[in-house]
Amino acid sequence: xxxxxxxxxxxxxxxxxxxxxxxxxxxxxxxxxxxxxxxxxxxxxxxxxxxxxxxxxxxxxxxxxxxxxxxxxxxxxxxxxxxxxxxxxxxxxxxxxxxxxxxxxxxxxxxxxxxxxxxxxxxxxxxxxxxxxxxxxxxxxxxxxxxxxxxxxxxxxxxxxxxxxxxxxxxxxxxxxxxxxxxxxxxxxxxxxxxxxxxx
Numbered sequence: 001x002x003x004x005x006x007x008x009x010x011x012x013x014x015x016x017x018x019x020x021x022x023x024x025x026x027x028x029x030x031x032x033x034x035x036x037x038x039x040x041x042x043x044x045x046x047x048x049x050x051x052x053x054x055x056x057x058x059x060x061x062x063x064x065x066x067x068x069x070x071x072x073x074x075x076x077x078x079x080x081x082x083x084x085x086x087x088x089x090x091x092x093x094x095x096x097x098x099x100x101x102x103x104x105x106x107x108x109x110x111x112x113x114x115x116x117x118x119x120x121x122x123x124x125x126x127x128x129x130x131x132x133x134x135x136x137x138x139x140x141x142x143x144x145x146x147x148x149x150x151x152x153x154x155x156x157x158x159x160x161x162x163x164x165x166x167x168x169x170x171x172x173x174x175x176x177x178x179x180x181x182x183x184x185x186x187x188x189x190x191x192x193x194x195x196x197x198x199x200x
Contacts, residue, residue, distance in 0.1 A: 029143070102186060
């Protein structure tokens with residue numbers, strides 16, 4: 001495995017562990033489970049290393065599955081362009097805008113689950129971003145807006161995870177990995193083979 005993909009796998013395991021901790025802490029209020037795909041309509045962006053991992057995963061799928069994902073991704077990108085116009089990394093997401101992820105299967109399953117992005121691994125339980133400390137995110141099926149969140153370890157653990165993500169991106173940049181001038185999403189990794197853009 002490429003060293004940067006191995007580093008991403010470690011960060012992903014960190015994110016999975018932090019989600020599991022939050023799910024245990026908050027118990028029955030956490031609705032996240034197989035069959036719930038409410039968050040799969042959210043608009044979000046991902047990084048170059050995440051794109052490379054998704055592309056590598058999809059490349060190993062049988063041809064019919066691979067082509068089905070790519071067809072869904074092309075349709076998604078056309079709808080995203082119609083909705084958002086010429087998107088930049090700094091473009092705000094319009095409030096309430098939704099598009100179903102191209103990796104979402106007919107039965108509501110994630111077709112790239114093992115290679116899913118970090119945000120997909122983290123979202124549901126509360127998420128803290130040290131660069132935006134005033135805004136703790138959580139799925140509204142689990143926590144109502146403005147509802148108090150009790151977790152004495154949230155800030156420390158989520159800060160460590162966030163910094164690990166930053167270190168991964170820094171390692172990619174320092175190694176000379178390809179950078180995208182336009183925002184990336186899951187569909188980007190399905191249509192364009194980012195595994196070929198891993199640095200040597």
